[in-house]
Amino acid sequence: MSVEIFYDDDADLSVIQARKVAVIGYGSQGHAHALSLRDSGVDVRIGLPEGSKSRAKAEEQGLRVLTPADASAEADLIMILAPDTKQRAIYTDDIAPNLSDGDAIFFGHGFNIRYGLIKPPSNVDVAMVAPKGPGHLVRRQFVDGKGVPCLIAVEQDPSGGAQALALSYAKGIGGSRAGVIKTTFTEETETDLFGEQAVLCGGASALVQAGFETLTEAGYAPEIAYFECLHELKLIVDLMYEGGIARMRYSVSDTAEYGDLTRGPRVINAAVKEEMKRILAEVQDGRFAKEWVAEDDAGRPNFTRLEQAGEAHPIEEVGKKLRGLMSWVDRPLTDTA
Numbered sequence: 001m002s003v004e005i006f007y008d009d010d011a012d013l014s015v016i017q018a019r020k021v022a023v024i025g026y027g028s029q030g031h032a033h034a035l036s037l038r039d040s041g042v043d044v045r046i047g048l049p050e051g052s053k054s055r056a057k058a059e060e061q062g063l064r065v066l067t068p069a070d071a072s073a074e075a076d077l078i079m080i081l082a083p084d085t086k087q088r089a090i091y092t093d094d095i096a097p098n099l100s101d102g103d104a105i106f107f108g109h110g111f112n113i114r115y116g117l118i119k120p121p122s123n124v125d126v127a128m129v130a131p132k133g134p135g136h137l138v139r140r141q142f143v144d145g146k147g148v149p150c151l152i153a154v155e156q157d158p159s160g161g162a163q164a165l166a167l168s169y170a171k172g173i174g175g176s177r178a179g180v181i182k183t184t185f186t187e188e189t190e191t192d193l194f195g196e197q198a199v200l201c202g203g204a205s206a207l208v209q210a211g212f213e214t215l216t217e218a219g220y221a222p223e224i225a226y227f228e229c230l231h232e233l234k235l236i237v238d239l240m241y242e243g244g245i246a247r248m249r250y251s252v253s254d255t256a257e258y259g260d261l262t263r264g265p266r267v268i269n270a271a272v273k274e275e276m277k278r279i280l281a282e283v284q285d286g287r288f289a290k291e292w293v294a295e296d297d298a299g300r301p302n303f304t305r306l307e308q309a310g311e312a313h314p315i316e317e318v319g320k321k322l323r324g325l326m327s328w329v330d331r332p333l334t335d336t337a
């Protein structure tokens with residue numbers, strides 16, 4: 001199936017520059033979108049509750065902060081960049097009562113629309129601009145003159161201009177420097193959840209920890225296990241990012257490449273792929289979404305327990321020590337905000 005990919009020349013920045021944008025939330029994606037839109041000449045205000053920890057940061061960075069309800073009332077494009085599990089309540093309490101004909105509601109991820117948690121009225125445009133990367137790097141790349149690819153999707157288009165608006169927004173945050181792909185809320189949500197669970201976050205973290213544990217349990221030094229299984233992973237993935245798996249294999253030794261070709265499939269084997277298929281099925285049929293919403297409603301007991309266990313893993317302690325000795329590695333995430 002071929003996809004449509006848009007670049008800077010396909011997007012008209014004046015479309016988003018003509019709107020009053022409210023960015024709800026000022027976290028990983030919120031700060032990146034708000035600051036880069038502002039730098040692209042867009043009229044931006046931030047929506048955060050009274051007492052929000054993020055208020056001071058947004059104000060320090062020169063942005064005007066209102067409550068989510070006031071920001072929504074003032075704006076004609078509302079981008080919801082609060083945590084996915086909080087969006088339902090924000091929509092019901094603060095956004096829905098302030099929607100008018102011709103407004104647009106934007107999302108950075110399709111979760112709430114895909115699983116029917118938010119149902120906007122038919123008189124507003126509903127679209128998505130979803131960067132394919134962490135928010136802090138969306139901002140860092142924008143500042144560095146680069147961009148993180150984005151997906152755009154249109155769910156409702158009473159104005160007839162939702163796609164041009166989404167494309168223009170994506171240009172405002174640097175997405176069209178790298179490429180903007182048109183998709184649907186369903187495809188973005190399902191691929192994004194699968195990718196972060198099985199490969200990017202879940203798969204990669206579990207692979208690194210299992211490799212580290214295997215070496216340290218066999219008596220090797222934790223420092224060596226850290227360099228081998230975590231630090232060097234970035235250098236290997238950088239080569240894949242720059243030139244694909246083939247370039248990585250070109251750069252590593254023939255010994256490494258033979259081990260890769262013959263042992264890699266023993267680690268990520270047919271059983272692992274079957275588990276990936278089960279994970280995808282849970283995303284597609286809504287079981288993951290139901291579980292995650294219930295977990296959040298219950299105050300995140302499992303989330304907190306598992307997060308704390310991850311933070312207590314021995315790889316974190318040795319990593320902290322070693323990163324402290326490499327001044328260029330621990331680059332603060334807010335340094336380009």
Ligand SMILES: NC(=O)C1=CN([C@@H]2O[C@H](COP(=O)(O)OP(=O)(O)OC[C@H]3O[C@@H](n4cnc5c(N)ncnc54)[C@H](OP(=O)(O)O)[C@@H]3O)[C@@H](O)[C@H]2O)C=CC1
Nearest residue numbers: 025026027028029052053054081082083108109133134135
């Ligand atoms: N993280 C990422 O890189 C990516 C995220 N996305 C999507 O972007 C969206 C935002 O995710 P992410 O940036 O991770 O979110 P964060 O967890 O970083 O967002 C936290 C922000 O939301 C604020 N917030 C919390 N509750 C409310 C509320 N009731 N009203 C207004 N603001 C509130 C927080 O304020 P306080 O400081 O007071 O807690 C904080 O400013 C999600 O849909 C996510 O799936 C998409 C691509 C990548």
Ligand SMILES: CC[C@](O)(C(C)=O)C(=O)O
Nearest residue numbers: 132133134135192196200
């Ligand atoms: C990979 C995780 C992500 O989907 C992202 C940074 O793209 C997220 O939800 O944070």
Ligand SMILES: [Mg+2]
Nearest residue numbers: 131132133192
């Ligand atoms: Mg993602």
Ligand SMILES: [Mg+2]
Nearest residue numbers: 109192193196
């Ligand atoms: Mg995601």
